[in-house]
Amino acid sequence: MNIIVSDVIALGLIAFLSAMVLYFVSKKFHVEENPKIDEIEQILPDANCGACGKIGCRDFAESCVKADAESFKKLYCPVGGASTMKKVADALGFDAEIKEETVAVLKCNGTCQNAPAKISYDAEISCRLANLISVGQSGCPDGCLRFGDCVKVCRFGALSINPDTGIPQVDENKCTSCGACVKMCPRGLFEIRPKGKDGQRVYVACSNKQKGAVARKNCSAACIGCMKCAQICEQIKVEDNLSYIPSSVSAQKFGAELVKNCPTGAIIMTKAKKENVHG
Amino acid sequence: MVKTFPMGGIHPDKHKITSQQPIVDAGLPEFVYISLKQHAGNPAKILVKKGDRVKVGTLLADADGIVSADIHSSVSGEVVRIDDEKNACGYDEKMVVIRVEGDEFEPSIDKSPDIVKEIPFTAEEIIKKIREAGIVGMGGAGFPTPVKVTIPEGKKVDCLIVNGIECEPWLTADDRLMVEHAEEIVIGAKILNKIFGIQNAIIAIDENKPEAIEVVRNITRRYVGVNVRVCKTKYPQGGEKQLVSAITGREVPSGKLPLDVGCIVQNVGTVFAIYEAVMKNKTLFERIVTVSGDTCARPQNFRVRIGTPASFLIDKCGGVSAETAEVVFGGPMMGQTTINLQAPITKVTGGVLLLSEEETHRPDMMDCIRCGKCVDACPMGLRPFLIGIYVRNNMIDKLKNIHAMDCIECGCCSYVCPARIPLLDFCKLSKIELKKKQKGN
Numbered sequence: 001m002n003i004i005v006s007d008v009i010a011l012g013l014i015a016f017l018s019a020m021v022l023y024f025v026s027k028k029f030h031v032e033e034n035p036k037i038d039e040i041e042q043i044l045p046d047a048n049c050g051a052c053g054k055i056g057c058r059d060f061a062e063s064c065v066k067a068d069a070e071s072f073k074k075l076y077c078p079v080g081g082a083s084t085m086k087k088v089a090d091a092l093g094f095d096a097e098i099k100e101e102t103v104a105v106l107k108c109n110g111t112c113q114n115a116p117a118k119i120s121y122d123a124e125i126s127c128r129l130a131n132l133i134s135v136g137q138s139g140c141p142d143g144c145l146r147f148g149d150c151v152k153v154c155r156f157g158a159l160s161i162n163p164d165t166g167i168p169q170v171d172e173n174k175c176t177s178c179g180a181c182v183k184m185c186p187r188g189l190f191e192i193r194p195k196g197k198d199g200q201r202v203y204v205a206c207s208n209k210q211k212g213a214v215a216r217k218n219c220s221a222a223c224i225g226c227m228k229c230a231q232i233c234e235q236i237k238v239e240d241n242l243s244y245i246p247s248s249v250s251a252q253k254f255g256a257e258l259v260k261n262c263p264t265g266a267i268i269m270t271k272a273k274k275e276n277v278h279g
Numbered sequence: 280m281v282k283t284f285p286m287g288g289i290h291p292d293k294h295k296i297t298s299q300q301p302i303v304d305a306g307l308p309e310f311v312y313i314s315l316k317q318h319a320g321n322p323a324k325i326l327v328k329k330g331d332r333v334k335v336g337t338l339l340a341d342a343d344g345i346v347s348a349d350i351h352s353s354v355s356g357e358v359v360r361i362d363d364e365k366n367a368c369g370y371d372e373k374m375v376v377i378r379v380e381g382d383e384f385e386p387s388i389d390k391s392p393d394i395v396k397e398i399p400f401t402a403e404e405i406i407k408k409i410r411e412a413g414i415v416g417m418g419g420a421g422f423p424t425p426v427k428v429t430i431p432e433g434k435k436v437d438c439l440i441v442n443g444i445e446c447e448p449w450l451t452a453d454d455r456l457m458v459e460h461a462e463e464i465v466i467g468a469k470i471l472n473k474i475f476g477i478q479n480a481i482i483a484i485d486e487n488k489p490e491a492i493e494v495v496r497n498i499t500r501r502y503v504g505v506n507v508r509v510c511k512t513k514y515p516q517g518g519e520k521q522l523v524s525a526i527t528g529r530e531v532p533s534g535k536l537p538l539d540v541g542c543i544v545q546n547v548g549t550v551f552a553i554y555e556a557v558m559k560n561k562t563l564f565e566r567i568v569t570v571s572g573d574t575c576a577r578p579q580n581f582r583v584r585i586g587t588p589a590s591f592l593i594d595k596c597g598g599v600s601a602e603t604a605e606v607v608f609g610g611p612m613m614g615q616t617t618i619n620l621q622a623p624i625t626k627v628t629g630g631v632l633l634l635s636e637e638e639t640h641r642p643d644m645m646d647c648i649r650c651g652k653c654v655d656a657c658p659m660g661l662r663p664f665l666i667g668i669y670v671r672n673n674m675i676d677k678l679k680n681i682h683a684m685d686c687i688e689c690g691c692c693s694y695v696c697p698a699r700i701p702l703l704d705f706c707k708l709s710k711i712e713l714k715k716k717q718k719g720n
Binding site: 119122123124128129132135136139141153184210 | 615
């Protein structure tokens, strides 16, 4: 009995002393933090993806609070989008700048049908490894390897390998354009592009820089650098046998004509609103 | 007593079926494809143009910068085109395509079989000759030799090791070279001695080459300072750092070169090329290649002109059979599976292997059971399983702390893994990711 009593007293004393020390330390070394930081962190999507260029959402919130009206304009959370930025701006009393919504697009249309596999590959299923070993199954040195490293890295479930085509497809509603796929793809096939008016956008779904005839050998949907698109709209530039359509080219105005005139079908236009096959 | 390195290593099946096959001339193909990047560093700058007539040994491209190498023509004929051609991996590479016509050598090249023993040149002259011959490390890495033999100020070399260890299974190119050209290699070692201003050289040969040991030992009796050391047959005994540790007992620190502990290691193929360049004015336009493998009908050792398509050699050995599942350039442990049989032999291709499904099959990967076999097998004392985990989860920062950059890509970890995890692939990937990260910062 005695032992129990002495134990309780001893432990109680230790607990009391420790509590005193903790109380003293917390008072003495208290750090004043702007309560706004917590407030803004609450607004942010809490994805901690780093797409904004900061370490995480907390770091982004701190930067927002520290920023003045001018430097605030440079901060943007691609995941939360315009609505989140508006809330953040309201909380801080800044003017929110309206930015166009963006989405990731795959600049390759080397589907199983367009670019049939010629080589069997039985090593670890990973694009980054396959890229080291060889050009890949289709033989195109700049094409999609179809092993889905981008799918694994996407934290929002926006990417999936289409079982029919074998290449990844982007779910426009889920994609936050955080840019993780852009960094992961060993061939840099993803590009963050504005969603466009009514979700309509036109782009070249090819990254192959080989000469037309060589590129066509491996993939029927390869850009062959024929310059036809450049004649339709002068903003389009063809370099190294590869055409690039800047996002400033209006899909409504030129889209249909570009798609119709492309001899290989390398130019893709997404359908207006929602449902789209590829983008 | 046979020597070896202190930690790790494996004992794969040797398969040295061509070790008794004498080196034969492969002959001349119809076209040769000479790549402008057969070495570590910058691709060479092209000097010839379409339609030019070249001879054996004509300079085709000039070294671009210090870490680069000259490229010479390996045949006489006409330059047909200079264009992107597919290399062994299928990627485009700038190559000079030459149509072979006759076999005319540059007049400066001494074609006589006599062995020249006197070395009348100074160290500077020798290095100049090595540079002009476009010699690179022929063991596989392809590091330009003139850079390697130019000793920076403040560094001192006291030990020259000639690497006669061919620890990769199947390959016998270096073995045959030592048997047939022992004296040239010993003189080559003496030439290197002259550059470094030292008197001794060690030729390291592994136990499973009794004929080469015998022949080289007999020759070295006539040369003061050159000795043969027999090493234990163990993979990767031929790795530079492993060899230095086996012969001298010195450990090369992380991120440093053997030069930092006073050693220089040169492959026997390179030493032979140095002899020919210095004494015979011969540029590097041919090398010894073993064509072998379990589905190869007539395995042989060839003397091959650089740029010869691999298919030309394979046809000479009976062609690709129905059982051939993979064609590998280099050894089975460190080599590269090729997807393009037209790919040319380069300065660093030591072998072309035709392997069956049985030899090359990769079973499905299972989960790591933390058995630690890869740690035991790693000759660099790394933790390959951890490198694999980090790189798969994209934790690149942590890779640096576990010294992923020290990996020599020998493949011992993949070989021993009971879960069949492609650890070598992950190690290679981690090195690339680390380099990317360093460039980014």
